[in-house]
Amino acid sequence: MRILVVEDEPTLATQLVEGIQSAGYVVDVAHNGVDGHFMGETEPYDAIVLDIGLPQMDGITVLKKWRAAGRTLPVLILTARDTWREKVAGIDAGADDYLTKPFHMEELLARLRALIRRAGGHASTELVCGPLTLDTRSSRASVDGTALTLTSHEYRVLAYLMHHPGEIVSRAELTEHIYAQDFDRDSNTVEVFIARLRKKLPPGLIETVRGLGYRLNKAQ
Ligand code: CA
Numbered sequence: 001m002r003i004l005v006v007e008d009e010p011t012l013a014t015q016l017v018e019g020i021q022s023a024g025y026v027v028d029v030a031h032n033g034v035d036g037h038f039m040g041e042t043e044p045y046d047a048i049v050l051d052i053g054l055p056q057m058d059g060i061t062v063l064k065k066w067r068a069a070g071r072t073l074p075v076l077i078l079t080a081r082d083t084w085r086e087k088v089a090g091i092d093a094g095a096d097d098y099l100t101k102p103f104h105m106e107e108l109l110a111r112l113r114a115l116i117r118r119a120g121g122h123a124s125t126e127l128v129c130g131p132l133t134l135d136t137r138s139s140r141a142s143v144d145g146t147a148l149t150l151t152s153h154e155y156r157v158l159a160y161l162m163h164h165p166g167e168i169v170s171r172a173e174l175t176e177h178i179y180a181q182d183f184d185r186d187s188n189t190v191e192v193f194i195a196r197l198r199k200k201l202p203p204g205l206i207e208t209v210r211g212l213g214y215r216l217n218k219a220q
Contacts, residue, residue: 001046002177005029006036019105024139028181033057044176047074047115052086060093067094074115120163127162134162157193161216170213
């Protein structure tokens with residue numbers, strides 16, 4: 001899953017990127033409202049963390065523009081302390097959740113998990129597909145209760161498929177959701193990750209849909 005962080009304060013931006021990355025996500029960062037708006041409009045993020053007080057274009061305006069353009073992805077806004085009006089304006093502008101600064105990274109990660117879960121229609125922090133379980137809190141996967149040892153890329157591929165069970169996911173889509181923007185992307189490497197995952201998973205769980213992509217087989 002791929003997250004955009006829009007935060008102008010350098011130290012906090014770095015903490016957010018590192019904290020969210022450590023939870024198994026890939027992260028892009030923008031340091032002002034104009035860049036943030038552009039990235040959120042043009043790249044397929046799974047969720048966005050958006051500061052309200054931003055240079056060049058404030059967060060409320062950024063959010064309103066995304067929503068006006070039909071972008072429905074989950075957005076968590078960051079507000080300054082004692083600014084209840086910001087929260088009201090943010091929620092009215094289309095925010096799905098908010099956090100007041102300062103906050104604990106664990107709380108931010110829990111709220112992000114909940115937003116991504118709800119956006120995909122999943123009720124639990126544990127995603128289950130046949131014998132396969134993905135615990136989004138610990139970023140671990142297991143088969144029949146036995147933990148799998150996965151590289152970070154293998155985990156990202158599997159997590160994206162687990163969030164979209166039964167759906168055909170193209171290589172291009174997988175590539176966009178497992179790499180950050182500045183990464184030199186090569187959709188051929190997705191095939192390599194899929195091949196490695198298949199060796200660790202029960203046969204038939206990841207299907208190849210010829211010419212279209214991959215599908216996590218829900219029927220198992
Ligand atoms: Ca700010």
